[in-house]
Amino acid sequence: MRYFDPHIHMTSRTTDDYQAMAAAGIRAIIEPAFWLGQPRTHVGSFEDYFLALVGWERFRASQFGIRHFCTMGLNPKEANSTSLANEVMALLPLYLEKESVVAVGEVGYDDVTQAEEDILCRHIELAKEHSLPILIHTPHRDKKRGTERTIAVIREQNFPEGLVLIDHNNEVTLPLVLATGCWAGHSIYPNTKMDEHRMVALAKQYGSERIIVNSAADWGVSDPLKVPKTAAAMRDAGVPEAEIETICWHNPIKFFAQSGRLSAAMLEDAQPIDQTSLWEGNSVLRGQTPRIES
Amino acid sequence: MTEPTASEQSPPPSQLSQILLAALEAAAGPQGQLRAAVDALSGQPPPSPLQIRLAFARAGRLTGNATVRLDGPLPIDASLAGWTADQLARLVILFASIEQLPTSEQVGLVETLYRTGSEHEQSVVARALAWLPNAASYAALAAEATRTNIVTVFAALACENPYPATHLEDLNFNQMVVKAIFMELDTSRISSLDTRVTPELVRMLTDYGAERRAAGRVVPRDIERITQTFSQRKSPLPGNNP
Numbered sequence: 297m298r299y300f301d302p303h304i305h306m307t308s309r310t311t312d313d314y315q316a317m318a319a320a321g322i323r324a325i326i327e328p329a330f331w332l333g334q335p336r337t338h339v340g341s342f343e344d345y346f347l348a349l350v351g352w353e354r355f356r357a358s359q360f361g362i363r364h365f366c367t368m369g370l371n372p373k374e375a376n377s378t379s380l381a382n383e384v385m386a387l388l389p390l391y392l393e394k395e396s397v398v399a400v401g402e403v404g405y406d407d408v409t410q411a412e413e414d415i416l417c418r419h420i421e422l423a424k425e426h427s428l429p430i431l432i433h434t435p436h437r438d439k440k441r442g443t444e445r446t447i448a449v450i451r452e453q454n455f456p457e458g459l460v461l462i463d464h465n466n467e468v469t470l471p472l473v474l475a476t477g478c479w480a481g482h483s484i485y486p487n488t489k490m491d492e493h494r495m496v497a498l499a500k501q502y503g504s505e506r507i508i509v510n511s512a513a514d515w516g517v518s519d520p521l522k523v524p525k526t527a528a529a530m531r532d533a534g535v536p537e538a539e540i541e542t543i544c545w546h547n548p549i550k551f552f553a554q555s556g557r558l559s560a561a562m563l564e565d566a567q568p569i570d571q572t573s574l575w576e577g578n579s580v581l582r583g584q585t586p587r588i589e590s
Numbered sequence: 591m592t593e594p595t596a597s598e599q600s601p602p603p604s605q606l607s608q609i610l611l612a613a614l615e616a617a618a619g620p621q622g623q624l625r626a627a628v629d630a631l632s633g634q635p636p637p638s639p640l641q642i643r644l645a646f647a648r649a650g651r652l653t654g655n656a657t658v659r660l661d662g663p664l665p666i667d668a669s670l671a672g673w674t675a676d677q678l679a680r681l682v683i684l685f686a687s688i689e690q691l692p693t694s695e696q697v698g699l700v701e702t703l704y705r706t707g708s709e710h711e712q713s714v715v716a717r718a719l720a721w722l723p724n725a726a727s728y729a730a731l732a733a734e735a736t737r738t739n740i741v742t743v744f745a746a747l748a749c750e751n752p753y754p755a756t757h758l759e760d761l762n763f764n765q766m767v768v769k770a771i772f773m774e775l776d777t778s779r780i781s782s783l784d785t786r787v788t789p790e791l792v793r794m795l796t797d798y799g800a801e802r803r804a805a806g807r808v809v810p811r812d813i814e815r816i817t818q819t820f821s822q823r824k825s826p827l828p829g830n831n832p
Contacts, residue, residue, distance in 0.1 A: 376733075437765055
């Protein structure tokens with residue numbers, strides 16, 4: 297089966313990961329802009345990162361047969377440095393117009409501060425101005441309240457709920473999200489957030505409508521193959537194949553296709569591989585024989 | 591906050607610097623190079639912020655970075671257990687030099703030391719805050735430190751440190767407590783935690799316990815300990831006693 301991982305931070309991953317992902321059937325991914333494990337202190341660090349998301353990283357994915365899209369935003373952890381946050385917000389309109397950007401995100405709450413809420417509201421404004429859906433990060437701490445407040449803010453801002461994907465859900469937050477028109481993402485992690493077996497139970501209880509899974513793999517201990525592994529766990533547990541395909545392929549496409557910059561038709565054919573190609577003069581190869589597959 | 595701060599109850603930073611330096615020498619032998627650096631920073635003309643930053647960065651090369659066991663009690667009630675000579679040296683340097691700067695430049699220096707610091711340097715800053723002049727001015731920096739994902743830096747602020755309970759706002763304090771549980775730190779190490787437990791913190795912890803249960807995971811014991819402390823602290827209603 298083909299898979300879509302709609303939340304994975306590939307700049308932190310290796311070419312081995314790309315190869316393993318392609319071999320496991322992952323055909324397309326979305327890389328949300330996020331933080332780097334330690335705070336950035338200059339706006340230029342963000343700009344270079346944004347450029348890499350629409351440039352080098354997209355090329356790198358293509359070299360392994362994977363289509364790469366991204367979302368742009370100021371992550372909530374860094375929203376608390378107000379002056380830097382303002383500088384980053386000023387950069388965003390330009391980057392939201394880049395062709396592989398399919399949503400505003402990931403944004404939302406971390407410490408559930410007023411500064412985070414202000415920045416969240418400004419991102420919602422940007423999503424309206426640029427006609428993009430929005431990817432929402434829910435906090436690790438005080439998750440239920442953070443999710444409730446996120447939903448309240450989306451409603452106060454009159455943002456269409458069908459254009460909102462609320463991510464990192466668990467057993468407590470999923471029913472809250474499904475009671476709205478928002479889509480519900482689940483990050484399948486080795487230990488925290490959500491695991492495959494808990495996800496199987498949720499899929500059995502709630503079905504596949506507006507349900508999405510992702511690996512959220514990043515620079516920490518995480519697993520870029522969690523989407524195919526979750527699909528396998530669902531299959532073992534008797535979840536019908538059509539439901540699995542809805543959750544792991546059709547749903548993320550349907551949601552992000554609302555950007556107008558990604559479509560089911562575009563993803564129908566696998567990304568051709570041509571490792572003789574270069575990005576700004578650079579190759580991913582280190583003396584290997586280039587693969588060419590169409 | 592109106593309660594007396596740690597800095598009001600203890601000797602001024604320059605004196606703390608000398609006490610810690612003497613304790614370091616008692617534990618680890620003479621520290622000629624560090625003494626010379628402290629003399630230079632505390633004399634005239636006063637050092638520039640850059641000179642203090644350089645000395646702070648260089649400190650480890652003056653003392654080495656072996657773990658030091660200090661003989662207490664010291665007039666600084668934060669635990670310095672497990673601290674290394676370079677961290678103590680940085681504390682000595684910061685305390686020796688901070689009052690040499692005009693008040694208007696002190697906060698900027700400390701924020702720069704934190705922002706540009708290594709893990710060890712950031713831990714020293716987090717640990718020092720309560721004893722700096724105008725300690726309340728560092729609440730934003732302390733809130734930022736509660737957001738770090740570096741466990742040692744987080745622990746330097748959260749554990750055996752009077753600063754959070756004295757100066758952090760409820761929102762930041764509550765997040766710090768929940769984060770300590772996420773990081774599997776023993777919350778009994780948070781100074782004066784019992785005095786800062788509020789209905790909102792109890793709600794956050796109760797919600798978190800419910801999430802853990804729904805996920806089929808172990809509920810950390812700290813949650814029950816803190817929420818019970820709170821319910822016991824509330825005086826029982828008249829006539830309700832058994």
